Amino acid sequence: MILSTGQAARRLQISADTVLLLIKNGDLKAERFSEKSHWRIRQDDLQQFAEKRGITLLPEDLTTAK
Numbered sequence: 001m002i003l004s005t006g007q008a009a010r011r012l013q014i015s016a017d018t019v020l021l022l023i024k025n026g027d028l029k030a031e032r033f034s035e036k037s038h039w040r041i042r043q044d045d046l047q048q049f050a051e052k053r054g055i056t057l058l059p060e061d062l063t064t065a066k
Contacts, residue, residue: 001043005030008041011057012050022049 005023009016020039022028029045032038050057 003041003043003046005039005041008046011046011060012055013058 003011005016005019008028009019012019019028019041023030023039023041028041028049030039030041032040047057049055
């Protein structure tokens with residue numbers, strides 16, 4: 001599964017700006033498909049990031065708008 005920065009932020013319970021800082025600092029692995037496209041984060045990379053730091057991710061079903 002591929003996540004947006006907003007989705008990753010909700011799972012981590014932090015702001016999207018903080019996710020962008022983590023990406024820019026090289027702490028959170030992410031990729032862009034073009035220079036101007038939005039960052040995308042693989043679910044596996046988010047899980048690894050959280051596990052290394054002892055962070056419990058919010059379940060996906062609690063982060064989706066209804």
